[in-house]
Amino acid sequence: MTDPLTLARPEILALEPYQHAAWLPELTRLHANENPWSDAGDPPGAGLNRYPEPQSAELCAALARVYGVAPEAVLAGRGSDEGIDLLVRAFCRAGHDRILVCPPTFGMYRVAAAIQGAGVVEVPLDHSFGLDARAILEAWTPAVRIVFLCSPNNPTGNRIADTELELLLAGLAGRALVVVDEAYAEFAPGSGTPGRLAGHPELVVLRTLSKAHGLAGARVGAVIADPGIIGLLARMLPPYALTAPSIRAALTALAPERLLRTAERVRRLVAERERVAANLGRLASVRRVWPSDANFLLVEFRDAPAALAAARSAGLLLRDLSGQPRLAGCIRITIGSPADNDRLLAALGELP
Numbered sequence: 001m002t003d004p005l006t007l008a009r010p011e012i013l014a015l016e017p018y019q020h021a022a023w024l025p026e027l028t029r030l031h032a033n034e035n036p037w038s039d040a041g042d043p044p045g046a047g048l049n050r051y052p053e054p055q056s057a058e059l060c061a062a063l064a065r066v067y068g069v070a071p072e073a074v075l076a077g078r079g080s081d082e083g084i085d086l087l088v089r090a091f092c093r094a095g096h097d098r099i100l101v102c103p104p105t106f107g108m109y110r111v112a113a114a115i116q117g118a119g120v121v122e123v124p125l126d127h128s129f130g131l132d133a134r135a136i137l138e139a140w141t142p143a144v145r146i147v148f149l150c151s152p153n154n155p156t157g158n159r160i161a162d163t164e165l166e167l168l169l170a171g172l173a174g175r176a177l178v179v180v181d182e183a184y185a186e187f188a189p190g191s192g193t194p195g196r197l198a199g200h201p202e203l204v205v206l207r208t209l210s211k212a213h214g215l216a217g218a219r220v221g222a223v224i225a226d227p228g229i230i231g232l233l234a235r236m237l238p239p240y241a242l243t244a245p246s247i248r249a250a251l252t253a254l255a256p257e258r259l260l261r262t263a264e265r266v267r268r269l270v271a272e273r274e275r276v277a278a279n280l281g282r283l284a285s286v287r288r289v290w291p292s293d294a295n296f297l298l299v300e301f302r303d304a305p306a307a308l309a310a311a312r313s314a315g316l317l318l319r320d321l322s323g324q325p326r327l328a329g330c331i332r333i334t335i336g337s338p339a340d341n342d343r344l345l346a347a348l349g350e351l352p
Ligand SMILES: Cc1ncc(COP(=O)(O)O)c(C=O)c1O
Pocket: 078, 079, 080, 081, 082, 106, 150, 153, 154, 181, 183, 207, 208, 209, 210, 216, 219, 220, 221
């Protein structure tokens, strides 16, 4: 097996990381130029006058437990967006290397590449939004350092077939990182690839607490990968990336009793998704509802601007995708509370 760090930028491998103030919470901190007084109301020892632990060991252990991997295989950052950015900066040389994406898919991969000055190779999903592993392998060149996959995919809602992923992992071994963004994996029971990491050092999995765990406002996500990759990204991460309130919120969300509640909420959202999909499918204004394994639906309307306007006049915002290639007439609808969903169905039901 090849060491995946051979794919990383040499200057990042040689990077001398910033030396943050030592984390020794049992000692009084006169080494980090903090203010000694915190606002009344801060919990003792956890005041916002103090910098947080640079990479919370407790949080990494909790994430590792939930995802079934070793703590050394986990990096906690500001949402999976930060993981995407770190990976592109660590593995793509500006003006030289490329990422590969399979549109229509999540837009941040392309944005991170543009910021880094990396090129983008596109291998579109097939007519039913399936991944074409053979076409990806054909499009690969040595400049392609990262292949970004998304499962379940945003905005199409479907997941990648196991056979295609296996083909890619075999074909790209030693050649490129295969990043599987699993922001919506909890809504697709039985999916999730962290279990495959052992045999595939190039596999990187992105997970987030923003979706199923209901913590989008805390901005906590995880990169799950070979410990060598995690160590490299950790050296690039700003020293106190996650704030103390975010760390506390994440630890609360990952406690066993909260995980049970999360699982129950996921079941309710999935049931709502199926109810909304069935009802939308009966509307005259709807041309097609794509099957979804996520917490949203991709819906093709006969008149997308009219559907957006009807929702807007009921006070509801939807995501217009109709201008994007292959998504003519399409709108992405997030599954909300049953009351929000009823309001939407009523508004769209008025359309001819
Ligand atoms: C596929 C996908 N990946 C990542 C993200 C970003 O998630 P986070 O909130 O963890 O940065 C999103 C957000 O919508 C997403 O759809």
